[in-house]
Amino acid sequence: MTVIPPRLGAGGLLGACLLLLLSPIARADDDATGLRQQFTDIENRLNGHLNDIVANWDAIKQDMSDVETLMGKDSKGVLKGCGNHALATAAFRTAQLDKALAYEKAAIAGAEERTLLFAYAQLLWMNFIQSKEGELNRLYADIKSRMSEPNIVGAAERYVNQVKGCGGKARDFTTKDLDGKPVSLSALRGKVVLVFFWDTSTPGSQRDLPSVLGIAKQLLDDPDFGFISLSLDKDIAAVRRKLQECNITCPQVWGEADCRGAKGAMGVKEIPWAVVVDDGGIVRRQGPGLGEDSIALVKDLMMLLKARRKAAGGKPGSGGAGGATSDIDRECKGLLAMGEQFERNGMAEKAIEKYQSIITKHPNTPHAAEARKRIDRLKNPPPPEGKKAGAGS
Secondary structure, eight states, X not given: XXXXXXXXXXXXXXXXXXXXXXXXXXXXXXXXXXXXXHHHHHHHHHHHHTTSXXXXXXXXXXXXXXXXXXXXXXXXXXXXXXXXXXXXXXXXXXXXXXXXXXHHHHHHHHOOHHHHHHHHHHHHHHHHHXXXXXXXXXXXXXXXXXXXXXXXXXXXXXXXXXXXXXXXXOOOOEEEOTTSOEEESGGGTTSEEEEEEEOTTSHHHHHHHHHHHHHHHHHTTSTTEEEEEEEOOSOHHHHHHHHHHTTOOOOEEESHHHHHHHHHHTTOOXXXXXXXXXXXXXEEEEEEBOHHHHHHHHHHHHHHHHHHHXXXXXXXXXXXXXXXXXXHHHXXXXXXXXXXXXXXXXXXXXXXXXXXXXXXXXXXXXXXXXXXXXXXXXXXXXXXXXXXXXXXX
């Protein structure tokens, strides 16, 4: 029962009624403002933690839990858009891709205009990075019908065009570099690989090469990154000059003859041509030039690889988690020992088979690196002492 204060005339009664009616709205506004402020504080903390996923792994999980708890208190749905978008970002960066997609779709269903733009952009990217052509086409149609912002419409169209032909297994190729050492895509299995075809005489190569070699130089020390550079130049001196200018040492293939097999395997249609292959050997991008999308794709695929490894409890090169690591370690050591035995018995092919098994099953372990060295030694043995240059002279 509402008690009307004494000595209120007609106007006072109306004012009191309005006050009673509006006070819940005022409280609701205060509640919404408070929720938004709490969310902003958590979101800022989460964004800081996402700068180093591996180091802040547990903190990110706690931030996600805090967002979900806060959304549970949100009876008005004021956080439906921004909250789900924040959860989608964190889930994506921690390699929970199915969860990330679900969160982002929920964000789009309840987002205001500004959050809607970011939610669509991230949903497009997550589908692009997984080569989901059908979903990208559906999103493109949805975005065109709902949004007039040219950047997001343009991005959707770009991803739809770039995803064509992607999502399948990359074809292997084997060739040799400038120093005569073998180069193959399969040797880099377990890494995110950028393959780039270029020619110093083409305008596109002149435009893209500094960025390509720059990103390669930045990432070459990362054990999760692989890079193969292939030049179609006729002048080997021009190739060496370009590498020297960029101060980079990398696997460099030169000349039409040595590039021919790789061109066929990578579907090269023009120069320059870039291919991005993920750690599972799946083509995630192939097409003319490099572009910012390819650079972002390489970095995000590496981020996802590290996040998956962290989720499994492993470290770069560890091959797995907890007790599983010791099992893998024992398995690899056993295969290395068997390979050594086969080598001693002159059975090189059997030894290579054992070493290759390590590379295939546990590509990111130190044992795989040792296996690659042994295979290289067996396939490219040094010449006998008497046949070395200058021997016996």
